[in-house]
Amino acid sequence: MNAQTEHFLIAGAAGQLQCALDLPDPELQAVPRGLALVAHPHPLYGGTMDNKVVQTLARTFTGLGYAAVRMNFRGVGQSGGSYDAGIGETDDMELLLQHMRQRYPDLPLALAGFSFGTFVQARLQQRLQTQDRAAQRLVLIGAAAGKWEMPEIPSNTILVHGELDDTIPLSAVLDWLRPQDIPVTVIPGADHFFHRRLHHIKQLVTSLWDKA
Numbered sequence: 001m002n003a004q005t006e007h008f009l010i011a012g013a014a015g016q017l018q019c020a021l022d023l024p025d026p027e028l029q030a031v032p033r034g035l036a037l038v039a040h041p042h043p044l045y046g047g048t049m050d051n052k053v054v055q056t057l058a059r060t061f062t063g064l065g066y067a068a069v070r071m072n073f074r075g076v077g078q079s080g081g082s083y084d085a086g087i088g089e090t091d092d093m094e095l096l097l098q099h100m101r102q103r104y105p106d107l108p109l110a111l112a113g114f115s116f117g118t119f120v121q122a123r124l125q126q127r128l129q130t131q132d133r134a135a136q137r138l139v140l141i142g143a144a145a146g147k148w149e150m151p152e153i154p155s156n157t158i159l160v161h162g163e164l165d166d167t168i169p170l171s172a173v174l175d176w177l178r179p180q181d182i183p184v185t186v187i188p189g190a191d192h193f194f195h196r197r198l199h200h201i202k203q204l205v206t207s208l209w210d211k212a
Helices: 052-063 087-103 116-130 170-180 198-209
Strands: 006-012 015-022 034-039 066-071 109-114 137-141 158-162 185-187
Touching (some): 006 087, 052 137, 087 116, 137 198, 185 198
Parallel strands (some): 034 109
């Protein structure tokens, strides 16, 4: 994402996992106020940790003072293994969390994802809740409702969706959220990849973050 991005590898169940860490501007935030894990879209359709929405989320969190870490899922880039329908990917994301907890053991945790990445992060949050170590908050962009069996999510989750998303129709997201009574922010005219509207994601998440 920038020259200061730290690139590293961790051991996963199916092979090494390629990761990247971005930190807040040290002149503005000497010590991160939190840790954010960001998950990318579908590995079989070009999704990587360098996806523009994923990078926007990482920049948003560093702007909020968080250490933001991303990972290439199995079979992407330098990550070993192959696509595992979100099951192995959730396990790998938990391994990344365990790795980052060695460096930041006590920081509040945020989980963020785009498209397929929202499925992984919602599943991870569900797992962490059973272990009494749930994330402080979720940020789900282009939530994968209707594509995968999305679990229930916390009421303070920030959701953003494109009005014209033809990959994950807004109607499917509303059907998923309606029984949970959770709102979603819709960006008019935005497609699934938020072309020319990425700035709205950063502005919305930033403005909503401390309004839990």
